[in-house]
Amino acid sequence: MKKSYLFIAASAALLTFSCKSKIDPDTPSAGSADFSVYVAMGNSLTAGFADGSLYRSGQENSYPNMLAGQFKLVGGGDFKQPLLPGESGWPIAPAAGRLPKRVLDLVTDCKGVTSLGPKLYSGVPDTAGSATNIAAGGPYNNVGIPGIRCIDYDVAGYGLANPYAGRFFSSPMQRPLDAALQPVPTFFTLWLGANDVLGYATAGGEGANGGINLTDISPLPAFTATYNKVVGAIVTSGRSPKGVLINIPDVTTIPYFTTINPKGLVLDATQAAQLSAAYAPLGISFTAGANYFIIEDEAAPGNLRQIKAGEYLLITTPGDSLKCGGWGSMKPIPKQYVLDASEVSNVKTATAAFNQVIADNANKYGLALMDANTYLKSLQSGVTWNGVTYTPAFVTGGAFSLDGIHLTPRGYALVANEIIRVANQTYRSSIPDVDVNKYSGVRFP
Amino acid sequence: MKKICTLTATALVASSMAFGGSFQLNLQGIRQTAMGGTGVAWPWDASTIFFNPGGLSRLNGIQAYGSVNIVTPNVKYVQTPTGGYSASSETHTTTPFAVYVGGPIKKGSKIGIGLGIYTPFGNKLDWGNSWTGRYVVESISLQSFFFQPTVSYAVNDMISVGAGFVYARGTVDITKAVPVQDINGNDGQAKLKGGANGYGFNVGVQIKATDDLQFGISYRSKVNMKVNEGDATFTVPGSLAGNFPNTTFDSKLPLPEILTVGLGYKFTSDLMVQADVVFAGWKTYDSLSFDFAENKAVQDTHDPRSYKNTVAFRLGAHYQIADQFAIMAGGAYDPTPTRDNLLSPDAVDGNRLTLSCGATYQPLPRLSIMAALNYTTTPRRDVTYDPANFRGAYQIKSLLPAIGISYTF
Incomplete structure (x- = not known):
């Protein structure tokens, strides 16, 4: 019977093998960049604007906030956003065209047909305190300002004209560029310029091609001068930051323009x-x-x-x-x-020219370039991420929010991942992707 | 904005119900499991109905045999190329079993008959409903039962042959998230549940070259498991319910043909060693399709799998310690049929390394009590599942005890 101990010994040997897998994810690295002070500059897309307004959870789901979360894995520090207190959207001033956010709901049309569609948020506005200046809580790392154009970025007193900027600017005469450099970034993203064509396009192309009104296409010389100045000022600021320049999407690929079929x-x-x-x-x-x-x-x-x-x-x-x-x-x-065709042509020509300025700056300073123009076009054939396919289709495509211009949290997460991809490529970092599925798409009643 | 039913929502890349490489269970006999899965050359007991029906006529009499395995695999997923995300499958125990009755119809007869009921494919994997791959799969449960009536004929003292007919029944139960979120951000859910069945056969030859040396060859045919009118149930936000009607689905998955060649050699009267080479025709598992009876938001799916044929090597030894007591040990290398770019989290697999051991105790000459322990692991494997653009690294570990009993009449 002594030999039976052999069997027991063999069994014991097998039991000592681990029954649980112990593999772990590889550790990310920062490469040649320093992510300790990240500043996100740009317009509404950067601020976390969605569903036609700015509200707190939209800000929390902004792509800069997602990026900051990933940057923390490679030495990134705290990321302060000028958060609004409420969820209804701010400001609400219907006469000035400022409406609360949209939510998806059943809407009955003139023919009595009820279907799902965007509807204005009808709850009690929770905007109290939104207008209070919160500069004392800064400086802020997310300095995205809804509505801002490239040509506004060097304008002193801009905060007086734009309530989103006025909320967190530390003095009324501060330039947007000053607010951006206040935290002294070591790393930055700059997604600026879309409003230099979008205001013209969303007004049906009735403004001027080459003007400074909000419904005009910005003059190329002014755009070029300001963009060059802004990027030059950023890269020569105190901590000589590295960063990612993000170019201007082709507005004719977004649902604001593609949802109503012309042959309808x-x-x-x-x-x-x-x-x-x-x-x-x-x-x-x-x-x-x-x-x-x-x-x-x-x-x-x-x-x-x-x-x-x-x-x-x-x-x-x-x-x-x-x-x-x-x-x-x-x-x-x-x-x-x-x-119409000539207006489309004006938009496309200006977008291409502005994007050339952006690309030239990326080249000049060795910055990473995220080609949002190409990336958002690629949505048209569907972008699949962890089992979900996103398209530019309104509501059903999952990437665009209910205003047809800005993105859903998942759409912003896709953008964040594309920024991470080009940053990793340029700076030989290995920042992991954002878990897109952790965020929301369009929410259905 | 017209109709939400244009919601092609890859909603249901209803992928995956692979009885994949990982779902092949080589657990049809305790002695064989203890010996690295070998057993085509030697008629150990009534489980030869599965391993080689040719051996059935060589048994000492009609035998009743039953065994059960306790399967509790651990599968871990980690984000790649870098990250902080990992997930482990929730632990669920399944109990694949085998029951055989058979042997020579009477003492000294050249003809043997028998029936085997066993579970050659199956799996249960549950990632939970909040993990990052939930739109590919949350949980999957596959079961199969093969019923195999078998006849065997000893042509002469050297050669015996056998054949069985296989009737297969199975069940599939898959849950996954549907990417439509309600007002609170909760995902929709899809549940696909159905029964499957198929047919096949099993033939084998055993050659007793000398008293100490035996050869065996067995062939198990492909079995096409067909799911007819399985139930597809959807839970989605109320405003979309009309676009996700509960419906039925058809699907099928081929279980591959398997050819096994092996030999056994008795070095001494106590020590016997056997080795098998196993060819599995996984190439037949080219794609996985789901055909829904009613297509609104949910479209039919067709996911490439492109499995490769595999050749596995197995080795085992049996040592008779005493008249009543024997011990066994073995090992196997099972290469995976899956491809690096088509590995879905519902059918995780890798090249498997197996170590095993076991023992038998015969309190009475006619009665055997058997136990085996099987340890299987795969190396870390970095893969993608391209149709879902799902990327990660996986590892499988499993420690599996098994027990069985047989009685010869």
Whole structure:
């Protein structure tokens, strides 16, 4: 029986093997960059704007805050954001076009059809205290300012004109650039310039191509001068920071412009015949099925024509007017809701020129460049991350929030990961990806 | 904004119900499990119905045999290339079993008959509903039962042959998150549950070259497990319920053909060593598809798997310590059929290294009590699952005890 001890010994030997896996993730490294003081500069996208407004959880889910969380794994420090107290969106001033955030809800249209759509947040606004200046709690690491353009970045007194900036600027005459450099960054991201074309585009291209009004496309010389000055000032600031420049997306790929199908006038044979008869003097005819909407165009005979492929209807076009008010069929859709071919061309040309300025600066200073223009275009064919596929489709695509311009927390997480990718590439760091699925997409009732 | 039903929401990359490489269970006999999974050349007991039906006519009489395995694998996931995220599968125990009855129809007969019921494929893996891969899989449970009536014929003193017909039943139960979140941020859920069945066969030849040297070869056919009208149940925010109707689904997965060649040699009257080489035709597992009866938000899915054929090597030894008592030990190397770019977290696998041991005790000449212990591990494996763009490293560890009993009439 003595030999049976052999068996017991063999069994004991097997039991001493670990039954639990002990593998661990590899440790990230900072590479050649120093992430200890990270400052995020930019506009609403950087501030965490979403669903048409700025609110606290949107700020908490801003891509800079996500990046700061990852940077902490490689020596990053605290990341202060000028957080709002409430969730309703701020400021709320309907007369000035400032509305609370949108939420998804069932909406009944003029035809009595109920479907899911964005609706203004209808709870009691929790904006008390939002306007209080909180500079004393700073300096802030996230200095993203909704609405700011590149050409505003060097303007003293900007905080007087923009309530988002005024909230956290330490003096009324501070320049946005001053607020950005106040924490003395060791690392920065700069996503600036989208509003230098977006204001023109969201106003239906009715502003000037080369002007300084909010609905104009910024003049290229002013853009270039300011952008060069801003980047030069950042890289020569106290701690000679490294960073990532992020360029301007192609606004015509975002749902604000792509959600309403220009060929969305669906007619039966009788309606088509009636409209064809009515428009016969202008040589416009309709067929049963899908037709291009009628739009206002001062250059066309009768001041109207059919919209063409490659032209866009803004998401703000009143849906009930299209469905029940005869817009796009009996009457032309007003031009401020239309981005026509020449306006699209103005936007694209300016975007390309501005992006060249951004690329030149990245080259000049050896900074990383995140090509948001290309990345957001790649969404069109779907970007899959950990089992979820994101597209630019409004509501259902998961990446864009309910205003059709800004992103959902998951959309921002995708952007954060693309920034991490280029930063890792440029600075030979190995910062891990943000867990996109930890955040929310569009929330459904 | 029209209809949310355009929500193609890769919502349901309803991937994965692989009875994958990792789901092949080589646990059909205690002695064989203790000897690294070897057993094609030697008719140890009634479990030869599975290992080589040709051996059935060589048993000493009709035998009843039962065994059960306690399977509690630990699978760990870590984020790659760097990170702070890791996840371990929740521990669930499954108990694959085998029951055999069979042997020569009467003493000295050349004809043996038998029936085997065993569980050659199965798995239970539960990552929980909050882990980062939840849209690929939260939990998966696969079970299979093979019923195999078998006949065997001893052609002469050297050669015996056998064949069995296989009827397979299985169940599949998969849960995964659906990427539509309610107002509180909770994910939708999908549950796919169904029964499957299929047919196959099993043939084998055993050659007793000398009293001390035996050869064996067995072939188990591919079994195509078909799921007809499984139940797909969705839990989604109320406003989307109409786009995610509960429906049924069809699917199928092929269980591969397996060819085993082996030999056993008695070095002394007490010490016997056997070795098997096992070819598995995993290449047949090319893709996994789910066909839903009603497609609204949920589209049919077709996920590539592209498994590779594998050849595994197994070695075992049996030492008779006393008349009533024997010990066994063995080891095996099982390369994975999976590819580095198509490894889904619902079918984690790697090249498996197995060590095993066991013992038998015969209190009565007709009665055997058997026990085995099997330790299996895979090295850390850095992989991606490209269809879901899901990346990570995995390791599997498993310590598996098994017990069994047999009685010869």
